[in-house]
Amino acid sequence: MANGQWFPPEWPDRIRALAEGTLTPVTPRRAATVMLLKDNPRSPVVYMLRRSASMAFAGGAYAYPGGGVDPRDDEQHIRWAGPTRAWWAERLGGDETFAQAIVCAAVRETYEEAGVLLAGPTPDTVISDTTGDDWEADRAALVARDFSFAEFLDRRGLVLRSDLLGAWARWITPEFETRRYDTWFFVAALPEGQRTRNASTEADRTVWIHPADAAASYDKGELLMMPPTVATLRRLTAYDTAAEALAAAPDRDLTPVLAKARLENGDVVLSWPGHDEFTKHIPTGGAPA
Secondary structure, three states: OOOOEOOOOOHHHHHHHHHOOOOOOOOOEEEEEEEEEEOOOOOOEEEEEEEOOOOOOOOOOEEOOEEEOOOHHHHOOOOEEOOOHHHHHHHHOOOHHHHHHHHHHHHHHHHHHHOOOOEEOOOOOOOOOOOOHHHHHHHHHHHOOOOOHHHHHHHHOOEEEHHHOEEEEEEEOOOOOOOOEEEEEEEEEOOOOOOOOOOOOOEEEEEEEOHHHHHHHHHOOOOOEOHHHHHHHHHHOOOOOHHHHHHHHHHOOOOOEEOEEEEEOOEEEEEEOOEEEEEEEEOOOOOOO
16 A cells, blocks of 8 residues: 555445446535634644544544534524524525534534534633543543533533634545545644543544644555545645634535545556545556556
């Protein structure tokens, strides 16, 4: 493998089945992930976790904190600050309840997996300390879905700070995958006073790393990653501070990126529109090239 692109062994057969019309795609689940940044003398660093090798989806790959939408976030009233739900609905491409659920997933999953909470007692403040046994008990209850994110915010007297997030990209898991996600990528700055920790049961390592260094390690085959992770890392290298990246988010194109597979002279060609570096040619009966 010339680089660290994640490529499961079952993909070639499933890709051929999809191209031949014998595979019915799984409906993707809505999800969100957050590129958490903090400033560093050279350039911002991003928080990444390595998914445990035992994970069925992308085991061993480096990614950002994130996960699926809790359906309760479509329905319950959320304490909210920042751009309105209507603004987010236009930005994300859906109605207000849909937008609320996506933003909630981004904030909740960052707290569940990294211990970082983008919320505060008032619309213009951010909680500075989420450590302690009582916080951990609430975080574990969120992970177990014992109560919803709305209930968590109410218990703590907090409001979600949607202004601390910037929507960055949208990628949809290829149609030939057995587990599929329609994922919105967000960017955010680490709030002052808070610190990350590996709170996820799905990760065996975490790291703060310069996006350029992470991309270079992928290029050398040292770090395993999925195409969306690499593509977003490369875009982050253009910014000198976390604030600059966040300010650039409103102009980012959220057109979803979905891998395409086609048969060409008996072989399969796998490509991600607009991202030629991830194109794979899979000879009949052979490994991807």
